[in-house]
Amino acid sequence: MLASSLVFLALAFCLTVAQNLSIPSTWRDPTTSLSLSERVSIAQNCIDTLTGVLNTSTGSFSGLGYWQDANVISAMANLDYFTFSRTNQQAVTDSLNATFSLYTDYDQYGCYNDDAMWWATAAYYGYRAYGDINLLSHAIETWQHVSNYVITASDASSGKQPNKDFLIEGSCEGETMVGGVFWRPTSDDTSVNSITTGLYVALSAYLASATGNITYNNAAILSANFIKTTNMNSGGLVLDSIDAQDCTRSPSDWLFTYNSGKYIEGLSVLASVTGNSSWTSLLVDIVAVATKATAWEGSNGIITEGADITEDNDGVGFKAVLMRGLAEAWSRNIGNTTLRTLIQSYIDVQFNALLDLASTSDSGSMWYSPAWEGPGPTSFIAWGQLAAVDVLVSAVRINS
Ligand SMILES: *[C@@H]1O[C@H](CO)[C@@H](O)[C@H](O)[C@H]1NC(C)=O
Ligand SMILES: *[C@@H]1O[C@H](CO)[C@@H](O)[C@H](O)[C@H]1NC(C)=O
Ligand SMILES: *[C@@H]1O[C@H](CO)[C@@H](O)[C@H](O)[C@H]1NC(C)=O
Ligand SMILES: *[C@@H]1O[C@H](CO)[C@@H](O)[C@H](O)[C@H]1NC(C)=O
Ligand SMILES: *[C@@H]1O[C@H](CO)[C@@H](O)[C@H](O)[C@H]1NC(C)=O
Ligand SMILES: *[C@@H]1O[C@H](CO)[C@@H](O)[C@H](O)[C@H]1NC(C)=O
Numbered sequence: 383m384l385a386s387s388l389v390f391l392a393l394a395f396c397l398t399v400a401q402n403l404s405i406p407s408t409w410r411d412p413t414t415s416l417s418l419s420e421r422v423s424i425a426q427n428c429i430d431t432l433t434g435v436l437n438t439s440t441g442s443f444s445g446l447g448y449w450q451d452a453n454v455i456s457a458m459a460n461l462d463y464f465t466f467s468r469t470n471q472q473a474v475t476d477s478l479n480a481t482f483s484l485y486t487d488y489d490q491y492g493c494y495n496d497d498a499m500w501w502a503t504a505a506y507y508g509y510r511a512y513g514d515i516n517l518l519s520h521a522i523e524t525w526q527h528v529s530n531y532v533i534t535a536s537d538a539s540s541g542k543q544p545n546k547d548f549l550i551e552g553s554c555e556g557e558t559m560v561g562g563v564f565w566r567p568t569s570d571d572t573s574v575n576s577i578t579t580g581l582y583v584a585l586s587a588y589l590a591s592a593t594g595n596i597t598y599n600n601a602a603i604l605s606a607n608f609i610k611t612t613n614m615n616s617g618g619l620v621l622d623s624i625d626a627q628d629c630t631r632s633p634s635d636w637l638f639t640y641n642s643g644k645y646i647e648g649l650s651v652l653a654s655v656t657g658n659s660s661w662t663s664l665l666v667d668i669v670a671v672a673t674k675a676t677a678w679e680g681s682n683g684i685i686t687e688g689a690d691i692t693e694d695n696d697g698v699g700f701k702a703v704l705m706r707g708l709a710e711a712w713s714r715n716i717g718n719t720t721l722r723t724l725i726q727s728y729i730d731v732q733f734n735a736l737l738d739l740a741s742t743s744d745s746g747s748m749w750y751s752p753a754w755e756g757p758g759p760t761s762f763i764a765w766g767q768l769a770a771v772d773v774l775v776s777a778v779r780i781n782s
Contacts, residue, residue, distance in 0.1 A: 403670055403720045405727045409683035411734040412727035414781055421781065424737075424748070425461050425774035426469065429454075431747050432767050433473050441481035445764030448490050450699045451477075452500035456507050456706070457771040463511035464779045474508050475517070482520045487527040493568050495528045499581035502528075506588050518592060525585055525598075531564040532582065532605065533574070533626065543626070548572060554612060554629035561608030562626065575623035575632075576613050576641040579605050583648030590655045602652050609645055610664060618671040620645050637677035638697070639687055642668055643704030650711040665711055666721055672704065673728040682755075683731040684739075689753035694765040698752045702772035705729060709776035726780045733777040736770050 405412060416424070432454050435444040442451050455477050458470035481501060482488060488501035502524035509518040530545050537543045538552035538560045547569040552559055562574035563582045586602035589595070613621045615634065620641040622632035649665035652658075678687040678701070688698035712725045732754060739756030742749045750770035751759045759766055 403666075403724045405724060406674065406681070406683065408681040409727065409731050411738070412683070412731050414730050414733060414777065416781075418778070418782060421774070421778045422461070422465055425771070425778050427746075427748055428750070428767055428771050428774050429458050429461065429470060431749070431762065432764070432771065433458075433470075435764060436473060436477065438473055438476040439480050440484065441477035443764060443768075445694060446768055447694060447696070447699075449494075449497050449500045449696075450694075450765065450768050451481075452488075452497075452504040453699060453702060454768055454771060455504040456500075457702070457775045459504065459507040459511040460706070460709075461775045461778065463507065464775070464782075468512065471512050474504075475512070475514060478505050478508055478517055478520060487524045488520070489524075489527070489567070493566050495531055495563065495565060495567055496575070496578040496581060498524050498528055499578060499585060503581060503585050503588075506585060506592070509592065510588075521585065522589060522593075525582075525589060528563065528578075528582060529601065531567055532601070533559050533562045533564075533608075535560050545569060546572075546626075548627050550626045551629050554624060557612040558608065559612065559624075559626060561604035561606070562612070562624070563605060564626070565623065572625045572627040573623050574626045576609055576620045577622075577644060579609055579613070580620070580641065580644035580648055583609070584644060584651060587648055587651035587655050591651060599655060602648065603656070606645075606648060606652055606661065618667050619675060619677070620668070635677070637675065638700050639672070639675075639678050639685065640700035640703035642672040642675075643700075643707035645707070646672065646704075647707035647710045650707070650714045654714050662715070666715075666718070669708065669711055669721060669725065673708075673724060683728065684735045684754050685732060686753075686755065688769065689751075689755075691751055691753055691759065691763060691766070698765045698769050701732075701754075702769050705732065705772040705776045709772075709779045712780045722780075729773065729776050729780050732773045736773055740766075740770075 459474050462470050489498040502521045505517045505520040541549045563579040565573045565575045565578050583602050583605045586598045590598035622636040624631050649661045653661035679685050685701045708725045735754045740751040740754050742758035749759045749762050750766045752766040752769045
């Protein structure tokens with residue numbers, strides 16, 4: 383009785399927050415007057431600064447980490463996809479090929495499922511942009527590998543996951559663990575996290591759309607359901623991680639842009655491939671709160687997360703993932719003008735902040751700071767370019 387009243391209150395709260403798709407009047411400059419060709423050249427200029435530090439025989443960008451490398455490759459493929467171009471095809475394909483042959487299933491150290499999934503997703507974007515079936519097969523092989531670390535219904539009921547050497551909880555606080563994906567393949571690592579699961583939702587849904595194979599639909603639905611029921615807070619944002627052995631959660635203030643962003647992307651694709659509008663309602667709810675989350679922005683709307691200018695770290699790469707997820711939601715919800723205007727405004731706030739406050743022009747190239755409120759950097763910062771590139775590529779898409 384008590385439990386169900388609490389659930390009811392949580393849902394009611396979610397719905398109240400979720401309905402509001404209006405644009406706060408306090409947001410800084412939510413529109414752009416730049417033409418399509420100007421925006422394309424701004425995005426490609428940023429990509430060119432990064433390919434300047436790319437070694438295509440290892441797929442690595444000097445100054446970035448392994449998962450971040452995959453995110454630059456993703457943005458490069460997506461710009462070509464959005465503009466029907468092949469400008470970046472050679473660098474994208476060479477890097478994906480090199481990385482796949484260097485590291486089995488794209489897992490560089492043999493110990494991070496999310497690393498493997500970032501690269502497999504980049505391979506999928508490459509396939510989407512260029513129709514290269516070889517890249518699709520990289521994505522599928524990696525998906526099959528990571529599928530060994532998903533909690534199935536029978537794992538949950540037996541309390542045993544075949545690739546883990548400890549007993550697991552089938553549910554936590556009364557909510558199912560089925561569909562959760564382990565962060566690491568290591569047999570004694572107990573963490574199930576939203577980014578690995580969200581990547582798995584999105585890639586499964588993309589593979590469903592590419593192949594029509596129902597296995598991917600079912601996988602996407604199961605894992606999307608896990609995040610929905612078990613790893614979101616009452617305000618409608620995606621939480622970070624949960625321990626499958628003892629149900630311990632990450633701190634409630636571990637609210638990161640990429641967890642909600644990757645889930646928004648996955649739900650957008652899942653809604654299209656299933657035609658089930660309950661996923662659309664959920665993604666609209668999350669977009670409404672993620673674009674206004676005080677956890678990562680002030681009243682001007684500019685994202686302040688991951689603003690470290692002194693050294694690269696994982697956090698500086700998160701906000702780009704939210705931008706990419708929002709752009710996918712924009713692309714797949716053509717009927718919902720209110721939703722699309724909110725997404726467009728939010729991305730343009732970041733776009734204008736980068737151009738007006740956080741950039742420095744250097745003989746034809748633009749350098750971007752990872753601190754989007756500025757000032758512009760005094761030298762090239764590779765991770766500043768990484769953080770910016772998805773904003774610039776998304777601004778091509780959502781203003782067209
Ligand atoms: C909806 O959001 C707008 C902009 O942030 C705000 O001004 C308005 O009060 C909100 N409306 C409701 C019903 O909360
Ligand atoms: C690229 O990486 C390969 C393999 O590690 C290395 O042999 C080569 O020297 C690198 N190229 C550049 C330009 O750094
Ligand atoms: C990538 O690798 C595949 C398989 O080895 C090969 O068929 C393809 O030609 C390669 N693509 C490029 C652009 O090198
Ligand atoms: C569907 O996808 C699964 C997972 O990759 C694979 O095992 C199966 O062979 C595929 N089925 C068909 C008919 O291609
Ligand atoms: C749509 O998805 C929801 C949420 O998972 C589910 O409860 C419902 O049964 C689905 N509807 C159909 C027609 O499959
Ligand atoms: C757009 O999303 C909002 C919020 O969920 C919803 O109220 C509205 O009906 C949607 N509009 C369309 C045309 O789908």
